[in-house]
Every structure is written in C-alpha cells, then in structure tokens.
Amino acid sequence: MNSSVDPSPQSGLTQALPLKAAVVGTGGISQEHLAFLSGRAPAVGTVAGRIRLVGVCDLSEASASYASQQYGASGYYTDIAELLETAKPDVVHVLTPPETHLGIGTLCLEAGSHVICEKPITDNAADLKSFLASAAANDRHLMESHNYRFNRGVQQMRQLVDDGALGAVREVEVRISLPVTDPDGRFGDRNLPSPIHKMPAGVIHDFTTHFGYLLLNFSSEVNFHRIAAAWSNHEGRADFRYDDLDALLIGDGPHGAVHGRLRFSANTGPDAFTVTVRGSQGWAETDLFQPYVNVVRPRPGGSQLSPIVNHIANGGGLIRDGVRNLGRKILQHSPYEGLHLMLDEAYTALANGTALPVTPDQMLATSELVDRLLSDEVKL
Amino acid sequence: MAQTIYITGATGFVGKYVVSAALDAGNAVKAVVRPSSKTKLDAGDGQSLEQVRVDLRSRAGLVESLADVDVVIHLAAAKAGDFATQFAGTVVATENLLAAMTEANVSNLVGVSTFSVYDYLNTASGTLIDESSPVDTAPELRDEYARTKLLQEDLYRSWGAQEDNNVVILRPGMIYGPDNLWHALLGAEVGPKFMRIGAKATLPLAYVENCANAMVKAAEMIPTDPALASEVINIVDDDLPTQAEYAEIVQARIDTPDTFFVPWPVLRGAAASVKAANRHLLGGRAKFPGIAVPDRLHARFKALRYTNAKAKRLLSWTPTYTTKQAVERSVKFEQDAKSASTSDSRSL
Structure with a gap:
C-alpha cells in the first residue's frame, strides 16, 4: 500500500502547444471529457490554443461520428490503431469499459501518447503496476481520474x-x-x-x-x-x-x-x-x-457561543448553497466540476513538464487499498 | 405474397398490434423481444410466430436471428432516459440492426420514424405538414427523442443508399390507443393537475391499429415495389379532431385528470420570453422544463394541418377506424385487459 513506484516522466517533459487530444470510448462520461476538451466546461472555460481535439474513437461509427461533430473533433475513428497512426495524439483519454483499459492504454503508450484513464483503471494493483511500468518504459504519463478529489x-x-x-x-x-x-x-x-x-x-x-x-x-x-x-x-x-x-x-x-x-x-x-x-x-x-460544506469548529465566542455561531454560519451557508445549487441545476452544471478542474491541471502540467495532479503513487495506493478491501482476510 | 417479417420492439405499445396485424395478414413473424421480457405474444391457429430474444444495443446474436427474414419492421427505440440512454437504445440499436441485416443479406426495411423530426418552431401556424416539410436541422433544444430519431433517419437513408437495399421510412403522428388515450398533445401534468394547452389545433393522430396496418402494408410491398424504396411516408388518420373535440370524445368515455386550461398564445408568449431571457442573460445555457421551451412546445401544440394522401397513394392504405371508433375500441381493450387480469389473480 505504501510502496513507491517509478513515477515515469514526472518532470522535464514539456509539450508543444496546442496539445493534441483524442478520446477513446463515447459512453456517458465521455461527455464530460469532451466538454472540457472542447472548451465547454463551465468550471474551466476556454482551452483554445492549449488543446486541440484531433479524434474520437468508438466501435460504433454512429457514436464516434456524433461525438466528433458535437464537440468539434478533427475526425472520428472506429479503430484505435488508425486513430493513433493518423491523428498522432499527444494525449489519449481512455474511457472504455474497465477490462479494456490495460490493453487500449498500453497501445496508446507504445504509440507515444500520454494516457488519461477513467476509473477503475485496472482490476487490481498488480495490473496497475504493469500498466505504470509500460508508461515508464515508453517515457509517457499515465493518469487515472480521481475527479471528485478536485471538486x-x-x-x-x-x-x-x-x-x-x-x-x-x-x-x-x-x-x-x-x-x-x-x-x-x-x-x-x-x-x-x-x-x-x-x-x-x-x-x-x-x-x-x-x-x-x-x-x-x-x-x-x-x-x-x-x-x-x-x-x-x-x-x-x-x-x-x-x-x-x-x-x-x-x-x-x-x-x-x-x-x-x-x-x-x-x-x-x-x-x-x-x-x-x-x-x-x-x-x-x-x-x-x-x-455544500458544513463546518463545525471552534468559533469566536469560546466554547459557550461556538455551537450557536456554528449553527448560524452553517444555516447561512446552506441557504447560499441552496440558491447556488438551483442555479447550477438550471445551468446544467454536473457534479463533474472536479473532473474538469483535474484535467485542466493535468494539461497545464503536461505543457509545463511538471507533475500531474494524480501521481502514480496515489493511483497505486488507491488500488492497493481496494485490493485489501476485497481480500478474504478482511471480509466479514 | 406472405413474407417473413422481423419486427423489433414487438412487445411495445405499437409492436404488439403490428405483430397481430402481420400475422392476421398471413405473414410469418419473428418478434424481437428483450432478453428479460416476460411478455408472451400469442398467435392464432395456423399462424407462424417466433420470439427472438436479443438486445439491439449489442450485436450478439443479431445476424443469426435474421436468418430467412424477408423484411424488417424496425420499431424499437428508447423513449425515455437521458440522451446517452436514448442514443444507445435508438441510434446504436439501429446501427447494429442495419449492420446485421447487411451481413445476413436482408435488404428490405420499414424504418419507423416519427412526426417529431419536423421543424415546428420555424413553420408558420396553419402550414400543411407533409413529407416535403423541412425536418429540424438544429435539434439541440428539442427533446432527446426527436434528436435521436433524426439521427436514426440518417442511418436509414445511408443504409438505403447502398446497392440492393430498399428502405421506406414511415413517420407516424401521435400514436394513441389503449392506456394512451390522454396524452402529451393535450397538455402537461403540473403537480396533481393536468394543464390543458390550446383547444383549436388539429391533432396529428394515428390510432395504433390503423398505424399497425400501414406498417404491415409497407412491409409487404417494399420487397417488390420499387416505387416505395427510399420514400418517406406520413401516417395519420382520416378524421383528425381538434384538441377540444378529441378531449371531449375521451372525457365522455374514461376518467381523466382534473384539468385547468391555458390558451396556446399565452403559453407560447411565456415560453418565448423565457427563451429570450435565457439567451440574453444566461447565454442560452439554462435548461427549463419542456413547457417553457418554445422548440419543444411548438412541436406539441402549434396549429398545423396534416395529410395522409401519400400513404393512401403509395400503400393503398385507408385507416380502418374513425377517431370515435378508435377511442371506443381502446376503452374496450382496456376493460378486457382489466377483466383478464382480475380473473387471473382470482385463479391464483
């Protein structure tokens, strides 16, 4: 759980802008990735000049074609090898079913693309280690989406x-x-x-x-x-x-x-x-x-008045957040603001050659924790 | 000539009647039902009915299920759920079906579309809606159903353009019948009440049995009638009532919700104001209920005219039942179903 892995290219690997991005898999979550890549994510705003969406790939041509048209991609594909060969993306978002992540992601890494992968990235930590080893061997980044951490x-x-x-x-x-x-x-x-x-x-x-x-x-x-x-x-x-x-x-x-x-x-x-x-x-x-965020903590007024101040502060906060959430609902904001903010940090890091917002150590620690939760020794 | 007809969506509201009409006309039927469906379709003595259990969202088993089929009536579509759900259930399902048909050498298709594909917002009141009327080219503000059915039509046309393939696209109006007499073209539920919207607009109705007969006629003709290939045909009944006339017919025969009335011009004006405010103040990003979105509202309540002349001409079809007869038959079917269900539970 606390083991450390070779972080692959954590620094010094700057990329020329705009970064060429591609998406593989057009299921429900792809709409959030594509909204970011096309500059429509409300939490982030424009990505013009930073990112260019060069391809969308799906086994369903209708799905790939529709997503490509809706989000302004340069092209669509039904074959990953063709996407990698033709569009030559700098970054591929792997959004396919989990059991396909390792195979598709490895193809992308070997073709020279960084990979941003939906969760769960693999079945278990052992597979994740080999996935990370493949990233390191190809001098590319591999990042799993830990989106809600960025909400x-x-x-x-x-x-x-x-x-x-x-x-x-x-x-x-x-x-x-x-x-x-x-x-x-x-x-x-x-x-x-x-x-x-x-x-x-x-x-x-x-x-x-x-x-x-x-x-x-x-x-x-x-x-x-x-x-x-x-x-x-x-x-x-x-x-x-x-x-x-x-x-x-x-x-x-x-x-x-x-x-x-x-x-x-x-x-x-x-x-x-x-x-x-x-x-x-x-x-x-x-x-x-x-x-919303409720916070109960020591407030001005000491231990006697703190509970009351906490009530008043949280009550006001709930009213403010209620109004804000009504606006979010009307304006169609999803709970995926964290995904957009995480991707924004990731692309900034790729451009600057700095560490990505979800590190291999964090991914592995998460995966090892899940392994432990599923091990027979801890099951009730 | 009798055909083997493959009918998708066979246990749905329309599908059950299409299966029945196809069998009654002497055709063999392969009825596609979803793997978990418990609905049992019945055939009469001497009728040939086979149930095929596949899910069109996956290609598994599709080609095999199309063996020995002459023509497909494609009814299955997702009518509820978010856009991704309806895209999978309508667009991807159609893509899979068409690919399997090509592989199985099935070259005749009755593609069932909908009146929802027309561009109502930019069509003036009183206009005759026929097959040459423009379809919506910017449907982002329409509901998921209209958006996915438009994409489905593109797939039909693309498949029909391939050599040897024959497709006829049927666009039924509002299909009504048992358990669907009080419907969305009359208004909208607002809490415990039903808001009736408008009274004078003609309803583009298609009674389910009339509609089923048209679909079966198209299926019987498409393999041999070159005049039908690549045609689009609207399906509506003959004696189309206004909203008020239809509501009166239905209210005289079944219990309907408590209603209050809003004139169409009032709601149209209110929705236009909401849209303008959304555009100017919120950059068009806000999402409101359908009755506050002009693009959706006009599709349901605008006063327009309709024709079934092309259907009559190309399909030699005439609606069997008038509106009053259709409502009466629907009520009887509902009562029969209720009695059957009561006697079933008693026997248990």
Missing part, C-alpha cells in the same frame, strides 16, 4: 485540514447512496448487463476508486492495519456480486489513531455522495451531488 467542496475541506482548523484528523467517512439495482438504470439493466459486473467488486467496483482516493486524501500518512469489510448482496439479484459495502478501517497516523468508514448503499435515499472528516477540534462535511 471544490473536497478542496475546501482539504484546506481546512491543512490549516489545522479541524485539529488532527481522527475519522474520515465516505458514503454513497445510489439505487444501482434499479432495472431502468445502467447498472441494473438485465437486458444488456454492464461490463462492470465482471469486476471483483461487481457494480460497487465502479465506486471503489472514489472511496480509496477520498479516504487517502485525508489520511495519506495513515497505516490502516485493521480492516473489516462487509460486502453484501441485500437484494439478492443473481447478476450482482454485491449491492452494499460497509467497511471499517483503523490505522495509525503521525497524530494518532484514525478511523475510516466506507459505505455504499443501494437501498437508502435520496442519492447522496458525502464526505465527512472529523478532527480533534471540529468536523466538516460535503455532498458532492448537491454541493
């Missing part, structure tokens, strides 16, 4: 921790409520089962990367030595490995014991994705689907 709510909470406003971190809880078994949803569709069912954690594997990097975002120096993970299939659907996760992690950090709790539920509502950090002096919480 403003999480960034704000990270700043509170870094500033010491919450004291020493004692507990981190990441909780997702999503009705993944809904037969009308993409995971619950019985007619054309999602490829994610084949992953070790089944449908929940689509979320384990988020769990891992968000927990580690607030506990990167913690050695979690006691882990218990209850993987359940409460609904009992035969096509689901699991529809529920309740995991407890206990470890030691530089400032004492830290508890982590990772919770996935398919039968609680409404849809939510909350991150809560509790410190020795206060706590903070955000919901990435309906963004």
Whole structure:
C-alpha cells in the first residue's frame, strides 16, 4: 500500500502547444471529457490554443461520428490503431469499459501518447503496476481520474485540514447512496448487463476508486492495519456480486489513531455522495451531488457561543448553497466540476513538464487499498 | 405474397398490434423481444410466430436471428432516459440492426420514424405538414427523442443508399390507443393537475391499429415495389379532431385528470420570453422544463394541418377506424385487459 513506484516522466517533459487530444470510448462520461476538451466546461472555460481535439474513437461509427461533430473533433475513428497512426495524439483519454483499459492504454503508450484513464483503471494493483511500468518504459504519463478529489467542496475541506482548523484528523467517512439495482438504470439493466459486473467488486467496483482516493486524501500518512469489510448482496439479484459495502478501517497516523468508514448503499435515499472528516477540534462535511460544506469548529465566542455561531454560519451557508445549487441545476452544471478542474491541471502540467495532479503513487495506493478491501482476510 | 417479417420492439405499445396485424395478414413473424421480457405474444391457429430474444444495443446474436427474414419492421427505440440512454437504445440499436441485416443479406426495411423530426418552431401556424416539410436541422433544444430519431433517419437513408437495399421510412403522428388515450398533445401534468394547452389545433393522430396496418402494408410491398424504396411516408388518420373535440370524445368515455386550461398564445408568449431571457442573460445555457421551451412546445401544440394522401397513394392504405371508433375500441381493450387480469389473480 505504501510502496513507491517509478513515477515515469514526472518532470522535464514539456509539450508543444496546442496539445493534441483524442478520446477513446463515447459512453456517458465521455461527455464530460469532451466538454472540457472542447472548451465547454463551465468550471474551466476556454482551452483554445492549449488543446486541440484531433479524434474520437468508438466501435460504433454512429457514436464516434456524433461525438466528433458535437464537440468539434478533427475526425472520428472506429479503430484505435488508425486513430493513433493518423491523428498522432499527444494525449489519449481512455474511457472504455474497465477490462479494456490495460490493453487500449498500453497501445496508446507504445504509440507515444500520454494516457488519461477513467476509473477503475485496472482490476487490481498488480495490473496497475504493469500498466505504470509500460508508461515508464515508453517515457509517457499515465493518469487515472480521481475527479471528485478536485471538486471544490473536497478542496475546501482539504484546506481546512491543512490549516489545522479541524485539529488532527481522527475519522474520515465516505458514503454513497445510489439505487444501482434499479432495472431502468445502467447498472441494473438485465437486458444488456454492464461490463462492470465482471469486476471483483461487481457494480460497487465502479465506486471503489472514489472511496480509496477520498479516504487517502485525508489520511495519506495513515497505516490502516485493521480492516473489516462487509460486502453484501441485500437484494439478492443473481447478476450482482454485491449491492452494499460497509467497511471499517483503523490505522495509525503521525497524530494518532484514525478511523475510516466506507459505505455504499443501494437501498437508502435520496442519492447522496458525502464526505465527512472529523478532527480533534471540529468536523466538516460535503455532498458532492448537491454541493455544500458544513463546518463545525471552534468559533469566536469560546466554547459557550461556538455551537450557536456554528449553527448560524452553517444555516447561512446552506441557504447560499441552496440558491447556488438551483442555479447550477438550471445551468446544467454536473457534479463533474472536479473532473474538469483535474484535467485542466493535468494539461497545464503536461505543457509545463511538471507533475500531474494524480501521481502514480496515489493511483497505486488507491488500488492497493481496494485490493485489501476485497481480500478474504478482511471480509466479514 | 406472405413474407417473413422481423419486427423489433414487438412487445411495445405499437409492436404488439403490428405483430397481430402481420400475422392476421398471413405473414410469418419473428418478434424481437428483450432478453428479460416476460411478455408472451400469442398467435392464432395456423399462424407462424417466433420470439427472438436479443438486445439491439449489442450485436450478439443479431445476424443469426435474421436468418430467412424477408423484411424488417424496425420499431424499437428508447423513449425515455437521458440522451446517452436514448442514443444507445435508438441510434446504436439501429446501427447494429442495419449492420446485421447487411451481413445476413436482408435488404428490405420499414424504418419507423416519427412526426417529431419536423421543424415546428420555424413553420408558420396553419402550414400543411407533409413529407416535403423541412425536418429540424438544429435539434439541440428539442427533446432527446426527436434528436435521436433524426439521427436514426440518417442511418436509414445511408443504409438505403447502398446497392440492393430498399428502405421506406414511415413517420407516424401521435400514436394513441389503449392506456394512451390522454396524452402529451393535450397538455402537461403540473403537480396533481393536468394543464390543458390550446383547444383549436388539429391533432396529428394515428390510432395504433390503423398505424399497425400501414406498417404491415409497407412491409409487404417494399420487397417488390420499387416505387416505395427510399420514400418517406406520413401516417395519420382520416378524421383528425381538434384538441377540444378529441378531449371531449375521451372525457365522455374514461376518467381523466382534473384539468385547468391555458390558451396556446399565452403559453407560447411565456415560453418565448423565457427563451429570450435565457439567451440574453444566461447565454442560452439554462435548461427549463419542456413547457417553457418554445422548440419543444411548438412541436406539441402549434396549429398545423396534416395529410395522409401519400400513404393512401403509395400503400393503398385507408385507416380502418374513425377517431370515435378508435377511442371506443381502446376503452374496450382496456376493460378486457382489466377483466383478464382480475380473473387471473382470482385463479391464483
């Protein structure tokens, strides 16, 4: 979990602008990548002069053609080799089903393209190591999307921790409520089962990367030595490995014991994705689907008045965020602002030859944590 | 001549009637149902019906399922869900079907489209909508259904342009029938009430049995009638009622929601104001409910005229049932289904 890997070309590899980008796979998440690459991401704005979208590739010609036309790509392809040969992209976004990431990504790396890959990047940490080794051998970057770490709510909470406003971190809880078994949803569709069912954690594997990097975002120096993970299939659907996760992690950090709790539920509502950090002096919480940040911490007025000041401050904040979220809904802002901000940092880093915002060590630590959650020794 | 007809979307609202009409006309039917569907299609004595379980969003099993097929009626489409869902269920599904047809040497297709593809916003009130009317060329502000059906039509045309392939595109109006008598061309649900929008506009209705007959006629003719190939044909009934006339017919026969009325010009003006404000103040980025979007509103409530002359001429088709007969048959079908379901549950 704490092993370090050769970070491949972490510095000194500047790229001429505009960087040529291509997208492989035109499923739902591609719209967010393409919105960024075409300069339509509201959180980032124009990318003109920095990025040129040179190709979109999908097995479905209709899908590739439509995405190419909608987002102003120079061309579309149904064959990856042809995309790499013809468009010669500097960066390829690999957005295909997880079991294809390693094969497609390796082709791109060997063709001289950096790879930005959707999560989960591989089935397990061993595959990720060989993927990273391939990147290093080809002197290219490989980056997995850890998008929610870049959402403003999480960034704000990270700043509170870094500033010491919450004291020493004692507990981190990441909780997702999503009705993944809904037969009308993409995971619950019985007619054309999602490829994610084949992953070790089944449908929940689509979320384990988020769990891992968000927990580690607030506990990167913690050695979690006691882990218990209850993987359940409460609904009992035969096509689901699991529809529920309740995991407890206990470890030691530089400032004492830290508890982590990772919770996935398919039968609680409404849809939510909350991150809560509790410190020795206060706590903070955000919901990435309906963004707000509640902060309870020592306030002016001492211990007598702090609770009241916290209520007033958080009440005002909730009203402000309620109005802001109404505007976000009307203006069609998605919870993917973090993805756009992460990509913006990644392209800036590629242009400047500096470290990418998600490092190989962070990717590997996340993947190793997921491996441990799935190991027989920790399963309840 | 009897054909073997491959019908996609066979268990859907329209599909069930198309299967029935095709069988009644003496054709053999391969009915495509989704793998998890529990719907059972029935054939009469001596009728040839085979159920084929495939999902058109994947190419798995498609070519094999098209063995010995003469003609395809492609009804399957996604009518709900976000754009990606409807794109997969309508556009990718059609792309897969057409590729499989080519591989299986099936060269005759009745491609079912929709009236939704026309450009209503830029068409003046009172205009006759026929097959030469312009389709929407900038459908970004239309609903996902219209956008994906337009893309589907492009695929039909592209496939039909290949040598030896014959495609006829049918564009039905609002298909109504059992369990779908009180529909979206009358207005919109607003909380517990139903907002009736407009009264005088003619409704482009196509009763489901009339429509099914037209589709089967097209399927029977396309393999041998070169005049049909590459044609687009609108399907609407003969005696098209106004919104008020239709509502009166339906309200006399079934329970309908509590309604309140908004004149079309009022809503049209309000939606135009919202669009202007969105464009000037928010750069057009805001998304509002369909009844506040002129591009969608005009497609549902604008007063226009319609014709089925081309369908009658090319398909030798005449709608069997008038609007009143169609509503009465629908009500009877609904009651029969209810009785059957009650007796089924009693027998359990």
